[in-house]
Amino acid sequence: MKILNKCGARWWLVPLMVAxxxxxxxxxxSDSTTNDTDGAGDGSGNGGDVDDSGDGGNGxxxxxxxxxGNGxxxxxxxxxxxxxxxxxxxxxxxVEIYNTTEPYDGQTGLNPGVSDTIVRSYEDSYYVIRRFxxxxxxxxxxxDPSSVIFQSSTNDGGSxxxxxxxxxxxxxxxxAYLLRYxxxxxxxxxxxxxxxxxxxxxxxxxxxxxxxxxxxxxxxxVVGGKLFVFMQRLDAFAPTSPGVVAVFDTxxxxxxxxxxxxxFKGIELPAFNPWEISLDEATNxxxxxxxxxxxxxxxxxxxxxxGGILTVDTDDYSTSQLIDDTEETGRMMGVEVIDxxxxxxxxxxxxxxxxxxxxxxxxxxxSDTGFGGITGVDVRDIAKGPAGNLWVGIGSTDDPRIVVLDxxxxxxxxxxxxxxxxxxxxxxxx
Numbered sequence: 001m002k003i004l005n006k007c008g009a010r011w012w013l014v015p016l017m018v019a020x021x022x023x024x025x026x027x028x029x030s031d032s033t034t035n036d037t038d039g040a041g042d043g044s045g046n047g048g049d050v051d052d053s054g055d056g057g058n059g060x061x062x063x064x065x066x067x068x069g070n071g072x073x074x075x076x077x078x079x080x081x082x083x084x085x086x087x088x089x090x091x092x093x094x095v096e097i098y099n100t101t102e103p104y105d106g107q108t109g110l111n112p113g114v115s116d117t118i119v120r121s122y123e124d125s126y127y128v129i130r131r132f133x134x135x136x137x138x139x140x141x142x143x144d145p146s147s148v149i150f151q152s153s154t155n156d157g158g159s160x161x162x163x164x165x166x167x168x169x170x171x172x173x174x175x176a177y178l179l180r181y182x183x184x185x186x187x188x189x190x191x192x193x194x195x196x197x198x199x200x201x202x203x204x205x206x207x208x209x210x211x212x213x214x215x216x217x218x219x220x221x222v223v224g225g226k227l228f229v230f231m232q233r234l235d236a237f238a239p240t241s242p243g244v245v246a247v248f249d250t251x252x253x254x255x256x257x258x259x260x261x262x263x264f265k266g267i268e269l270p271a272f273n274p275w276e277i278s279l280d281e282a283t284n285x286x287x288x289x290x291x292x293x294x295x296x297x298x299x300x301x302x303x304x305x306x307g308g309i310l311t312v313d314t315d316d317y318s319t320s321q322l323i324d325d326t327e328e329t330g331r332m333m334g335v336e337v338i339d340x341x342x343x344x345x346x347x348x349x350x351x352x353x354x355x356x357x358x359x360x361x362x363x364x365x366x367s368d369t370g371f372g373g374i375t376g377v378d379v380r381d382i383a384k385g386p387a388g389n390l391w392v393g394i395g396s397t398d399d400p401r402i403v404v405l406d407x408x409x410x411x412x413x414x415x416x417x418x419x420x421x422x423x424x425x426x427x428x429x430x
Contacts, residue, residue: 080142080429082126084119085421088397093117096419108420110145120168121427133162142429152196169220171250177227179217204253209244219277223284223314225250230274239272239293258317270321272306280337286312289335292325307332309345322364336382337361338407346379354379372410383426389413393423
């Protein structure tokens with residue numbers, strides 16, 4: 001299962017940080033457009049522009065559960081797929097909702113706003129989160145995506161600092177955790193709130209995990225009644241310390257002492273800059289794509305390959321580095337576990353040039369580079385579909401699309417899903 005915590009606009013490197021300040025205000029939602037997408041693509045794609053988020057721009061998307069489907073491999077158990085879609089010039093973003101079977105009819109142009117946007121989903125609801133310097137969350141029902149249920153600021157009252165919300169991690173329909181990249185405190189929230197006053201119900205202090213009090217909490221997942229929070233620990237956008245994971249009991253929000261570090265209760269990772277995560281539900285192992293150090297925008301700090309594909313055991317809290325990143329392998333920008341013997345990663349050779357690679361989640365052995373012919377293109381997200389297929393979002397100025405692949409053979413399942421804007425994140429609604 002792809003954790004229901006990904007979907008949005010954070011994949012990519014960010015030389016345009018200043019641009020994000022110019023477009024930080026959220027625009028109002030507009031009417032949606034019904035869209036029939038039935039064209040087939042040729043697998044090619046151009047690289048898009050750089051992201052303009054203020055934190056180095058990570059990528060987001062989440063996949064859904066399940067492994068049933070038609071005999072032809074089409075995804076049938078999820079009624080809808082949510083796509084976080086971003087303009088190629090990063091001037092705006094919106095939500096697109098499609099059926100998960102051909103002809104992939106859907107709606108586009110929903111919930112427009114700034115490009116630094118992510119989407120999270122739970123059951124039949126979804127949450128549009130505006131990030132750096134927009135700092136807000138709005139809830140919608142998929143049955144009525146043009147009507148906001150509630151909208152709330154994610155900033156602390158009286159603070160002029162951007163909380164930069166990065167993830168919404170669900171325990172149930174009454175409790176979730178809002179990870180705020182620009183704050184040392186996680187919010188405990190009620191995702192079923194009907195107005196802003198009902199939304200925040202508590203907070204958790206994680207400021208001790210970084211000397212500046214802001215450990216850059218970026219991803220989270222709930223496993224077996226425990227919340228795992230992944231933190232990048234940056235210093236002026238530089239990953240100067242290994243990433244860490246804090247663990248909390250979801251019944252009382254108390255931090256659990258994992259016994260794995262003398263400096264804090266959490267888990268120190270064997271790599272820098274945790275970027276994306278995926279849960280193997282069969283073993284309750286969390287797989288992590290760590291991006292390492294991209295280097296300084298002005299060249300004053302060289303890039304370093306200090307990431308890779310990692311695992312975290314959610315029972316004994318042990319970690320391992322399954323795949324090391326190198327200049328030859330490229331940077332690990334995404335990971336998705338399909339089953340006990342099949343997993344995929346996204347390796348970035350350079351901006352706008354990535355490949356999907358198949359690997360064994362037990363050994364880390366890569367068996368297929370350029371899986372399904374997906375190589376040298378702007379891969380923005382990968383997600384496990386409800387029938388166990390691999391969904392790949394490809395950014396392109398001229399041909400943005402989602403390609404669905406059989407994970408055993410790499411054969412494309414059906415035609416391309418032609419998105420209106422670049423598909424930066426994918427999540428499935430059951």
